[in-house]
Amino acid sequence: MPFTTAELNGEEDTESLVHPLLNSQRSVINSSSQVAIVGAKLCPVESLDYEIAENDFFKQDWRTRGRVQIFQYILMKWLLSLCVGAIVSLIGFFNNLTVENIAGIKFLVTSNMMSAGSYGMAFLVFSVSNFVLTLFPAAVTSYICPAAAGSGIPEVKAYLNGVDAPGIFSLGTLVVKIFGSISAVSSSLFIGKAGSMVHTGACVASVFGQGGSKKYHLTWKWLRYFKNDRDRRDLITSGSAAGIAAAFRAPVGGLLFALEEMASWWRSALLWRAFFTTAIVAVILRALIDVCLSGKCGPFGKGGLIMYDVTSTNVSYSFSDVPAVLILGVVGGLLGAVFNFLMNKVLWVYSRVNGKGTVYKVLLTCGVSIFTSGLLFGLPWLASCKACPTDAEEACPTVGKSGNYMKFQCSSGEYNDLASLIFNTNDDAIKNLFSKDTDSEFQYTTIIVFFLTCFFLTVVSTGVVVPSGLFVPIIVTGASYGRGVAMLIDSRSSLNQGLFAVLGAASLLGGTMRNTVSLCVMLLELTNNLLMLPLMMIILLISKTVADAFNGNVFDTIMKLKGFPYLENHAEPYMRQLTVADVVTGPLQIFNGIEKVGNIVHVLRTTGHNGFPVIDEPPMSSSSSPILFGLILRAHLIELLKGKVFSPTPEYSSSDVFQKFSADDFAKRGSGHGDAIDDIELSQEELEMYVDLHPFTNASPYTVVETMSLAKALILFREVGLRHLLVIPKFSSRSPVVGILTRHDFMPEHILNLNPSLTRHRWKRLRFFQLPRALKTLLGLQP
């Protein structure tokens, strides 16, 4: 007998047998929140329309589409994938190069001052430049475009689940995201650029999906085919895959990240198109890097687009290494869980601070910047100087540019190992930590201090109001953790410390982000070493499993904190005890097949509903009782009212109504660009007229019977990707439709609010604290 994840109830809730749950709650209004924090601002959110409105008008339109249009459409799909890939790779490359050059110059200037002995001046230059580099994105993001704050991954993930928020994909967001990210990452804040690239990629794709930008006169007729939520969803999935691919030069890893973490719906055809997009990214980046390697990209161009090359021809490991790897994985998972827990708390505190006003957002960000500058500059003074190794492959101490052996305050012939890590870009620190044959470079205390600093700074830096990612900070923290463990067990393992650093990074990524396949492939692509595959797989699985016992993944945690109504793809066990009638709320607004214009306007003005059932009452229906004809969308009603195809008496419209509209009128505009009912002006005479809704009503809406279990209705709603689900009565004597279910009706908060008795039965995932009891019962110690 099946027992899906969701059914793992475990509580003997007999209550539901005693108290019948079915009762008339249809007058209750769904009060669950329809707003969410997008970036750093509270915005209203809206569901997307993935369902194809099968009405006569659209059917007619499809029939008239010839081969040419199909060909255009297919061609455009691939062409857009190509454009998205090309643009995102160029942005990624530009990002990397700019950051490398700005940060490079900053460290070069500071290092030179240090060499000249002017430490105070060096600190001033360092902290002021960091402050300015932070202030710019903080101000721009806070005042101009709050949607660009943070990584954007939770927003994109929610969008791909069917939740839209105004402005997340606008051209303005894109520009702020790109330049804000460059500036913020260059400012030595402990944030990454990869997360922002996901949002950037999604923005690029969305601009095409919205038919270009009317405001800047960048439109193209052929883009009209993509003005619907389904095609936009596909494009944005490809775009986010391209983002990660460009950030890490990991095309397959990026694709899998989009598949595993971001997308809620997926199919083979989309997989191939996304694969094409990331292939374009890979080819273009490869070509650009060839250009840079020949020295044409500024003083620090060669450092861009790192591939942490840890290839050693003989990565050999034996079974004696397994215990060390297991420990690394378990502790990495624990650290990841702690990280997610702390970050959740910090984000909550920050959101309170940010909520006080825009100026507080900027102040908080600048405070973190000053604090970070102080820490990065101050800590290396604590480390003792080490003598340069005699057999070092590169100059020691490092001359000018950032390298393995930073001089900092040391005398010549010596280097400061903590400064090599901390007074450096994160990318260079990762390279240092991952590099092989450097087992004696770092002192034990250095690694510990560095690890603690990274961990702490990552936690406090993530929530500041600038475009920021999480990948690179976590990789650098994990790498220092792995290197620390390697030093601890030292000679007891044949693996070199660089390899341990890679595995440590994997374990912390697994512990925070919890996606296994994409992280595995991404790390392999980053380090170019396939022989580590078995170890990498095992460590990711262990750290994920351990961390999952405590809390959820970092993106989901943030998404929940931001209040997005994300629809899970499984039903909670208590949903099997409820029927749809238990949660459906009212009041229900219904239109007649031929409806009075004034009535429509009134309903549209007084309610916020986006879909309305259309009913044929007896004189119009061929039956003796009213029958359900279908579902009409608010956006389509508004178009109908704008078109003013009214008749003075209630009568069926003739087929020439089709000529009065074009398919473009009913195309879904980008978020926030739809017309509002208040924009339409109608005369009193027109308000008294009638409009035939039949040709524009989706005659094939999905329906469930009111006694259907809520769990099954959720599966239908989620798998098919609906916005509205009509509830029809069990007994035929009543109205042909008794309610509409939307995304919000399936939210656990709403359901538990309606049925408080279920709260204590609410089953969460089997987390750690439940395990001891289960184990005891298993062993017969508890009845």
Added chain:
Amino acid sequence: MPFTTAELNGEEDTESLVHPLLNSQRSVINSSSQVAIVGAKLCPVESLDYEIAENDFFKQDWRTRGRVQIFQYILMKWLLSLCVGAIVSLIGFFNNLTVENIAGIKFLVTSNMMSAGSYGMAFLVFSVSNFVLTLFPAAVTSYICPAAAGSGIPEVKAYLNGVDAPGIFSLGTLVVKIFGSISAVSSSLFIGKAGSMVHTGACVASVFGQGGSKKYHLTWKWLRYFKNDRDRRDLITSGSAAGIAAAFRAPVGGLLFALEEMASWWRSALLWRAFFTTAIVAVILRALIDVCLSGKCGPFGKGGLIMYDVTSTNVSYSFSDVPAVLILGVVGGLLGAVFNFLMNKVLWVYSRVNGKGTVYKVLLTCGVSIFTSGLLFGLPWLASCKACPTDAEEACPTVGKSGNYMKFQCSSGEYNDLASLIFNTNDDAIKNLFSKDTDSEFQYTTIIVFFLTCFFLTVVSTGVVVPSGLFVPIIVTGASYGRGVAMLIDSRSSLNQGLFAVLGAASLLGGTMRNTVSLCVMLLELTNNLLMLPLMMIILLISKTVADAFNGNVFDTIMKLKGFPYLENHAEPYMRQLTVADVVTGPLQIFNGIEKVGNIVHVLRTTGHNGFPVIDEPPMSSSSSPILFGLILRAHLIELLKGKVFSPTPEYSSSDVFQKFSADDFAKRGSGHGDAIDDIELSQEELEMYVDLHPFTNASPYTVVETMSLAKALILFREVGLRHLLVIPKFSSRSPVVGILTRHDFMPEHILNLNPSLTRHRWKRLRFFQLPRALKTLLGLQP
């Protein structure tokens, strides 16, 4: 406005407007085939039950499940994944080792005879050993277990889509598959072992999913949780991923293959479990190979589980290589399409031969074996001998074991380059072709002859009745094609010939199998060279796109040929012109909520239906007209009849009916193990009694209104994974249910049979022959 793949109709089918399609065809019986060729035998097929039957009995059962059971279930899920991974990797290792040793000894003996000059004797030994090695699997497969024939990939793919056939996953099939595959691959037939490994992995997983084997007393109580089609599907998906992972030592590639090609439903939780399974495979194989490399696996143990290592530290390519790569991809795609076309024809001819009787199957297979032996032994005589290179890294001519320089008939100091490829195992041939720094090893004519031979032998060998795969033959054919192209363009590209061979293999794989992501990762894992990634991605996409313009992928082609009712995940455009009422067939069998036993027995005996709507007629229902209560499955009815909980008068059963049954009674047995209605003996008195169906009826069946468009009903059916979909009437005056839709009602053959007028509108994918017209229209040359 949306325009999904399926809607790309393009024809202006105005007919459907002229002739209303809705008419009463409910008396038509669905005549679409319910049988398919499984392996090499025609068998009845059945749909699987993925839907959770939410009835009172199950709900009661769930409520009584405590923490312990949940813990057992979760633990078992991971434990079974571990077991499947471990067993499949051991089988894969054993397979490889045995094949290497058997084939190695065969070639060693023959080569030694050749060296001694006894060519006739060598041929005799070679062909007779091949004949015997072919006869054994051919006879065993034909007479004992026809389900083990072929690769099994189409069968597993159909199973994962919801189509079950008896015997495909039995313990017998598993044994025949393993030993048959070893023997057949050792016999120098042009077949591979990877495809069989997919089926083997699926079998291993299924044996666990069926609760072990009662016949051999291998059962375990905890396995009972997996006796349902949903958990079995998950296990088998993991198993097939493990199969590919073990065959190619490509854990991520195997996982992605299962995701991209095999699975119809997928979710994150399953992804992680499958990832765990393939990680186990990777770790175990890695450990076993370490053992073998120390020489403990027989004379040829080191050859097993190849990783075609083409790592060269500087894989450099520039834009000047792009044209060559493009041509390679385009021609590879064309070759792939031709291959699929020819294979389709050959399989059709073979199925006619095989249909004549079991003895014909064996004869055909033996015929192919003799022909292959002759060709492999005869062709090298045509090649001229080449002088050994002076700077060869290995002995020339090869001593004893198969190597790069086979002596064959040549005098000492010379080698036969065609024999090095053809008179060798396929694995060794691939190694030779992929190896770098061997640009002058082969003559141009040799490569051409070898390519043609491979292509031809692969086409004629695939359909023979032994366990056989397609991967390795296609890789070797593609590698020779790539090497040929490299020789043709020679100095015009900086890429070495080994690299071209890899790309050639990729292009032919892309052209036949058409999955991009998994092939890309698999080939990278095989060759251990991540730097080739951009080229690999591009070439796979090109060859796939080119080949898709002509026909479908090889597995789908075979599946269609075998007659499996595979449910696509998109609707055909003509389905939007139809409603469910247009396709639903009858007659419909309905039961009352409290039904007479004799009536049930009669209906079960006289129909083959597997699901029946349950209706409450007025005296029982609280409404004045009959209402739909739910859906009951045949298997559950049979259990009810076996339990004999009858009452002499029509009355509701008390709640103690739950005690009379255990959840295990209703667990889904493995395919072909369910009880039949004829096994149940009931007295005349019992037949006159009544049984209350309510507690065992799924009270939340999915329903659609009869006017729902067929396309939307299909999406619901496919996405939710249904077996039965109830059709309810639009008007409430009639019976509360008007029909049941099953998988077969959505099959294009059935729909087009009912509505012949649609045939000419049937839209196929935009294949090549349609392109010129579309292009012309686009350019305005055609109106």
